[in-house]
Amino acid sequence: MHLIIPYAASHALVGAPVWDGLQLPNLQTLLNALQRQQAWHDPEPTPFQLPHERLEAQALGWSTETPLPWAAWHQAQQGQASTAPQAWMTPCHWQVGMDQVVMANPDHLHLSDDESQQLLQAMQPFLQEDGLQVTWHSALLWHAQGAMLADLTTASLDRVIGQNVKAWMPDSPAARPLQRLQSEMQMLLYNHPVNDAREARRQHTVNAFWLHGAGTLPATAPTAAPPTNGAVTVSHALRASALHGDLQTWQKAWQQLDATVLADLLQHLKTTGQGTLSLCSEHAAHTYTAKPAAWHQKITRLFNKPSPAAALQALITT
Structure with missing residues (x-):
């Protein structure tokens, strides 16, 4: 199961008290259990496609060097x-x-x-x-x-x-x-x-x-997703409020996501030991997976648990 969340952080909300009062317990648990394996940041010049679109295209087995149909x-x-x-x-x-x-x-x-x-x-x-x-x-x-x-x-x-x-x-x-x-x-x-x-x-x-x-749709099977990712879900629940710069609505939408699709991903992770989460902004994407951690990584994560605020802030500052 691969969950992609566009506008998990947004440059339109920079400068606002974005993280104040934002409670995301399921995201916190997922960040504690998963490891960040991939970080994508837009090169110059900025690509025509957004990071979450390229991630979904890759999951579908498409080349991101061609137009995404x-x-x-x-x-x-x-x-x-x-x-x-x-x-x-x-x-x-x-x-x-x-x-x-x-x-x-x-x-x-x-x-x-x-x-x-x-x-x-x-x-x-x-x-x-x-x-x-x-x-x-x-x-x-x-x-x-x-x-x-x-x-x-x-x-x-x-x-x-x-x-x-x-x-x-x-x-x-x-x-x-x-x-x-x-x-x-x-x-x-x-x-x-x-x-x-x-x-x-x-x-x-x-x-x-x-x-x-x-x-044009690729000639290869258009509905097949790579077996390593399983089912790919893209949640657009944050898009409208991010584009409008509406912080209050964006925060409410995040909390609703945490209680629904993130709860589902967490349950899937507990049941199968597998799961992938991609958090995206307009110019970056960070992907977290359930790959086994080395002993020193486990120790580091035990004493330095990543917070949702830090993970989301990283999408718009690095």
């Missing part, structure tokens, strides 16, 4: 496996400044299903002209498939939120049709009735989209 993976899990290149498309708002264009958090749009469907319907002729088959999945998640997406490396949505989009735009010959399509959609959406109504309500308009999770 999360959209195709999701479709395969729904029984709709395809060898065609696919991607997620998220409608969003770009805040245009004097010298940069920043992506607002799409969650803050509070885009309704009806608004989302109207916008997609208006965009469909242009998308189809570029050979993209786009189907509505949810208000902020549309599924795209087409040759344009082949060999296209896209940045994770969470990498771009609150950032200058220019630094994260694909920059290759394969990306030129996408760049043109972005410009066309900005012009199309400018006077769309949905945006007119949103402006009247003083809400952010939808003036762009972001492609992410692009790629």
Whole structure:
């Protein structure tokens, strides 16, 4: 059993009293029983994919040197496996400044299903002209498939939120049709009735989209995880509060995680003697496993038990 926790610590919460009152007894017990075997920190320049995404990809047996095809993976899990290149498309708002264009958090749009469907319907002729088959999945998640997406490396949505989009735009010959399509959609959406109504309500308009999770599913068995890791679970319970910088909600979500999935991992460890825990921030990942400790390591851990606060703080300071 391998549990991956994104946003276990977050740079968005640096400076706040993050650890005050945070009681995580099951995490404490796991840290006492497990050993940190691997520490990953983003190199320069920052990769397009987040650490927890690369960990999950490795657990699935994918190469992290190629685009990580999360959209195709999701479709395969729904029984709709395809060898065609696919991607997620998220409608969003770009805040245009004097010298940069920043992506607002799409969650803050509070885009309704009806608004989302109207916008997609208006965009469909242009998308189809570029050979993209786009189907509505949810208000902020549309599924795209087409040759344009082949060999296209896209940045994770969470990498771009609150950032200058220019630094994260694909920059290759394969990306030129996408760049043109972005410009066309900005012009199309400018006077769309949905945006007119949103402006009247003083809400952010939808003036762009972001492609992410692009790629083609590997030919190897897509549902197989390496036997050394067993079942891989990724908990996204901390994501929203971390991206919002909402410390109180983040702490409550952590305590709920401790009482549920971490309790399950601890029980699995007690029953089988096996278990892996990966704690991640936006730029680091530390993995703890149940490998046997040498005698001197046991003595060190006996007198220097790692605390949850220290383990989590290490994700954003080292």
